[in-house]
Amino acid sequence: MAKKIVILNGSPRKGGNTAHLIDAFTKGAERAGNTVVRFDLQGMNIRPCLGCCRGGKDEASPCVQKDDMGKIYPAYREADVVVLASPLYYWNVSGQLKCAFDRLFAVAECDANYNNPVKESVLLMAAEGFEFEEAEYWYDRLMSHLGWTSLGKVLAGGVMEAGAIEGSPKLKEAEALGEKL
Numbered sequence: 001m002a003k004k005i006v007i008l009n010g011s012p013r014k015g016g017n018t019a020h021l022i023d024a025f026t027k028g029a030e031r032a033g034n035t036v037v038r039f040d041l042q043g044m045n046i047r048p049c050l051g052c053c054r055g056g057k058d059e060a061s062p063c064v065q066k067d068d069m070g071k072i073y074p075a076y077r078e079a080d081v082v083v084l085a086s087p088l089y090y091w092n093v094s095g096q097l098k099c100a101f102d103r104l105f106a107v108a109e110c111d112a113n114y115n116n117p118v119k120e121s122v123l124l125m126a127a128e129g130f131e132f133e134e135a136e137y138w139y140d141r142l143m144s145h146l147g148w149t150s151l152g153k154v155l156a157g158g159v160m161e162a163g164a165i166e167g168s169p170k171l172k173e174a175e176a177l178g179e180k181l
């Protein structure tokens, strides 16, 4: 069955390695009939969570802060699959991705028990080195805490300059993952 996919792109680099992974994944996912909505977080006005815990009063606009998260909330609500895409920054996901993800708490606040909507997820990452352990640990624990199911990870190490990933088998891996969702 076709799925609705939301991609949160935490890389600030246009044409960067994360973007290449996303393009390959999207190619596979769309070929299989899925719909993909992508948010390039760097170009969006997304402020950090204020920790006010006063959200969740309006399902259509759950956060007290009115910024570009307003574009993400409806897509997130409808999504079957949430793709977390990021460069490895200091052995974790980028601030752009974490900042947006924290703001999804406002959606959980709509539930009396603060339950997050249950999703499937994918992790796409690029890095100069190959030490993804800390980022994987964060992602794996997040999946467990939220009750989400991970459909797979593509971790592309050895790529520093934007576009260095071109020709890498990791792009085929991302495309195949997108196609088999």
Ligand SMILES: Cc1cc2nc3c(=O)[nH]c(=O)nc-3n(C[C@H](O)[C@H](O)[C@H](O)COP(=O)(O)O)c2cc1C
Residues within 6 Å of the ligand: 011, 012, 013, 015, 016, 017, 018, 019, 086, 087, 088, 089, 090, 091, 092, 126, 127, 128, 129, 130, 131, 159, 160, 161, 162, 163
């Ligand atoms: C602020 C910053 C922190 C980084 N930290 C790491 C790191 O901890 N480990 C690593 O292997 N590469 C690190 N890198 C390299 C990037 O992960 C790598 O260049 C990656 O391909 C960038 O993806 P992009 O092209 O999508 O932006 C860092 C780069 C920057 C700018």
